[in-house]
Amino acid sequence: MLVLLVLIPLFLGILQVALVLMVRNTLASAASEGARYAATLDRGPADGAARTRQQIDEAISGRFAQDVEADTVVVNGAPGVRVTVHATVPALGIGGPGVSITVTGHAVEEQP
Secondary structure, three states: OHHHHHHHHHHHHHHHHHHHHHHHHHHHHHHHHHHHHHOOOOOOHHHHHHHHHHHHHHHOOHHHHOEEEEEEEEEOOEEEEEEEEEEEEOHHHOOOOOEEEEEEEEEEOOOO
């Protein structure tokens, strides 16, 4: 019985870390995809933000896609697009104190 007092919190902590990493990786992938989409010749930052929201909604949940920003920046001296996603992952996915995550995706704009 005493072993469970150590194993249960350890197991729940591992699950929380896995959840946060999965959400972070998914958000980073969606932000990068949105930036690449916005950097194509006939698209703009608003298109990239919409694409990012769509990717997040399809992959995990729309609640993580509520704070998405896209703007034009300079990437290594070339014009580009940056998509930033801010989200909070709740404790074990069910509520409680959350872990704030901010991820950014960059892409260089296509030139005609």
